[in-house]
Amino acid sequence: QVQLVESGGGVVQPGRSLRLSCAASGFTFSSYGMHWVRQAQGKGLDWVAVISYDGSKKYYVDSVKGRFSISRDNSKNTVYLEMNSLRAEDTAVYYCAKESGSYVKDYWGQGTLVTVSS
Amino acid sequence: DIQMTQSPSTLSASVGDRVTMTCRASQSISSWLAWYQQKPGKAPKLLIYKATSLESGVPSRFSGSGSGTEFTLTISSLQPDDFATYYCQQYNRYPYIFGQGTKLEIK
Numbered sequence: 379q380v381q382l383v384e385s386g387g388g389v390v391q392p393g394r395s396l397r398l399s400c401a402a403s404g405f406t407f408s409s410y411g412m413h414w415v416r417q418a419q420g421k422g423l424d425w426v427a428v429i430s431y432d433g434s435k436k437y438y439v440d441s442v443k444g445r446f447s448i449s450r451d452n453s454k455n456t457v458y459l460e461m462n463s464l465r466a467e468d469t470a471v472y473y474c475a476k477e478s479g480s481y482v483k484d485y486w487g488q489g490t491l492v493t494v495s496s
Numbered sequence: 497d498i499q500m501t502q503s504p505s506t507l508s509a510s511v512g513d514r515v516t517m518t519c520r521a522s523q524s525i526s527s528w529l530a531w532y533q534q535k536p537g538k539a540p541k542l543l544i545y546k547a548t549s550l551e552s553g554v555p556s557r558f559s560g561s562g563s564g565t566e567f568t569l570t571i572s573s574l575q576p577d578d579f580a581t582y583y584c585q586q587y588n589r590y591p592y593i594f595g596q597g598t599k600l601e602i603k
Contacts, residue, residue, distance in 0.1 A: 423583050425594060478545070481587050482542055483542060486541075487539065
């Protein structure tokens with residue numbers, strides 16, 4: 379069965395960096411795009427970034443452009459989110475999600491909490 | 497960016513009721529719309545994709561309609577497990593913006 383397991387969250391000071399990982403299993407990872415979506419406590423879903431199946435295409439929401447970078451290692455079945463220059467407003471649960479053949483997110487991880495605070 | 501607006505923000509209903517919620521896009525997204533259900537502390541779950549297609553394993557009481565800029569999610573007969581927050585998301589163009597959500601509460 380499909381499993382997505384995020385890790386790397388924690389408490390970090392404003393301006394610092396953090397790298398999230400999402401380990402995938404149960405499907406042919408190298409055939410599917412992968413997304414990161416975040417959710418601040420008590421707020422709605424906020425799409426963050428996507429990477430194509432081969433890593434050649436990447437797209438970001440404006441609020442993280444230039445600060446966040448999505449990447450993947452198909453040999454390790456893992457997608458990453460490198461987050462730099464973190465701000466208080468980046469505090470959220472970060473979910474990774476698999477893109478289906480119909481371009482929607484059909485499987486999600488359990489999320490990892492990132493808290494940006496001094 | 498394409499903006500997504502859901503209404504109402506909160507919907508109160510009873511078990512057995514038929515409920516409908518709406519999602520509007522700021523410009524045409526054809527049928528590139530998905531609906532997700534989220535319960536507290538859990539990841540979202542895909543219900544509907546391409547505006548009207550039911551995801552495998554999702555009960556048939558859920559249905560989606562619409563195209564262009566106006567979309568609806570209907571639950572034909574509410575079950576206790578359906579009380580949750582529902583989000584629409586457009587995937588016509590990046591960034592893939594979500595609506596702000598409709599919280600379905602027990603009346």
